[in-house]
Amino acid sequence: MKIKVGVLFGGKSVEHEISVISAIQAMGYLNRDKYDVIPIYITKNNEFYVGEDIGKIEAYTDINTLIKNSQRIIMVNEGGKTQLIKYPQKMFSKGVVDYIDIAFPVVHGTNVEDGTLQGYLKMFNIPYVGCDVLSSAVGMDKYVMKTVLKDNGIPVLDCKCYTANLYDEDSEKIVDEIEKAIGYPVIVKPVNLGSSIGISKAENRAELFDSLDTAFHYATKVLVEAAVQNLKEINCSVLGDYETAEASECEEPVSSDKILTFAEKYIGDGSAKGAKGAKSGAKSSPSGSKGMATLKRKIPAEITPEQREEVRTMAVKAFKCLGCNGVSRIDFMMDTASGKIWLNEINTIPGSLSFYLWEPLGVKYSELLDKMISYALKREREDENITYTFDSNVLQGVKLGNGAKGTKR
Ligand SMILES: Nc1ncnc2c1ncn2[C@@H]1O[C@H](COP(=O)(O)OP(=O)(O)O)[C@@H](O)[C@H]1O
Ligand SMILES: [Mg+2]
Known part of the structure; x- marks a missing residue:
């Protein structure tokens, strides 16, 4: 039997469109003798859609029409399988659209590639391709x-990392510190974006303020390092x-x-x-x-x-x-x-x-x-050998202070 691969792409990320391109490109190369490929598009609102046109690049020139002609789904873990269920469910219609054996995330950027989607998939006990939650996040x-x-x-280059509230509190102090620790020219970048978004080079103090303002526009944490x-x-x-x-x-x-x-x-x-x-x-x-x-x-x-x-x-x-x-x-x-x-x-x-x-x-x-x-x-097989339950009688006879309501004293 062929393995059913759900290729997930898009999502609430500034690199949404790039992900559509990367995923559709990849799907063209998945070996159809081995795999049944189910394209699953994640909208910018993180809603999941499947359908005839979801795997076609031309359809993405008009996303509203694409969504209208496609089926919104939710994933449900049922009987050891990850099912794709129509959402919202209509009376008298078959709810299960399909199921997948493995998920293949081809997503880029924050809110998806950073462990978010990986964590979501892990909750379904479904194997997924690529980095796990921790390595994606790190x-x-x-x-x-x-x-x-x-x-x-x-x-790696030494760097300084600042949060937006620190910068708001005392930007002069931060700039002084950067000048002392690193000097010019410096590169300022949001810690968690890609595709060069929000990144700039500063050659002097005025430019450094501009660069920090720009980077903090895109992220609440910003990194500064020497320009190579x-x-x-x-x-x-x-x-x-x-x-x-x-x-x-x-x-x-x-x-x-x-x-x-x-x-x-x-x-x-x-x-x-x-x-x-x-x-x-x-x-x-x-x-x-x-x-x-x-x-x-x-x-x-x-x-x-x-x-x-x-x-x-x-x-x-x-x-x-x-x-x-x-x-x-x-x-x-x-x-x-x-x-x-x-x-x-x-x-x-x-x-x-x-x-x-x-x-x-x-x-x-x-x-x-x-x-x-x-x-x-392979990771899935190794994970199966790990014990995630620990039998104990801890919950037997537990009394929470004065009460059934479980409120802390
Ligand atoms: N310390 C640096 N010195 C010189 N150029 C840099 C430095 N850091 C980043 N850049 C330039 O900025 C680009 C984007 O930075 P990078 O850290 O790769 O972020 P992104 O995740 O957006 O790709 C790099 O490809 C490089 O051209
Ligand atoms: Mg880069």
Whole structure:
């Protein structure tokens, strides 16, 4: 029997649209001899929809019509299966639309990729592809991630992290502290967003206030770190789990000295600032729709074999110590003058699932998806051996103070 894979995408995230692209691209490559694929679209209000057109990219030009022609569902754990049930339920109609054996989240950004969707799925006892709740959450918070990596001896830039209320209380004090600890130029970024949203560089005090204002517009926690000079960015994907993990080819996104913008990353707009004069390393993406695969990039990255190995080794180490699963993309920054390399961030569900970094090593996209599913099933088997109940008579004869109402004294 084929495995029923529910591919979940969209959701309440600023990277909603990118997720639609990544998911529909991936679904085109899931091996239909092995899997029945059920596309499940999560709207920006976090409502779940299935239907004929949900897996078609053209349908997303008019989302209102798509939703009107599709079926809203809720997931229910029934008899050991995760059923998709029509919502709201109509009298005299069959409630169960379908069921799924495994969930495959292809979501990007806060509110979905950060452990939220993973936690939701875990409540159904359903295996799901990719990072678990903790690694997704740690991977999403750039400050927490750096702290864990630092503790494991992986080089990351020192940083300062501030909350919005601290900034509101005394912004001058914060800016003084940054000037003393880091100096200019600095990079200011929201801790938990992606796609360069809210990130900017500040060269002086006035710009620093502007950058902090901008970043706090998007998040309540903001991170400040030194801007890497003579910047070369290198990304590397890792496939595996806490036990076995391997690194892909390295890529070099072409960014000049500017921050890669949202448009450059996803819309493939060669005219965008910072992409000017970039060599075209872009490939056409598999489904014909755009995705991370359209970004101007060099594959392999123009680095020495030693630097390539340094990046790949660090990527695998970081993946394992964060407890990742499936495929992640780990991004590095290098100062080309000193040759020093820092780990910048991890993307636990990377755009286009990083398939384009595996093809050069002979791993086809459909094989990559197969392996991701196998790792999820392995985790599920291991999890089944863990005891989650503990028989005790603790609840027998419990009396809560004076009462049946259970109020604390
Ligand atoms: N410390 C830094 N020095 C120089 N450039 C940086 C630094 N941090 C980020 N950038 C630039 O900003 C881009 C986005 O930052 P990143 O931390 O990767 O956030 P995102 O999650 O939005 O991709 C990077 O790809 C890089 O071009
Ligand atoms: Mg990045």
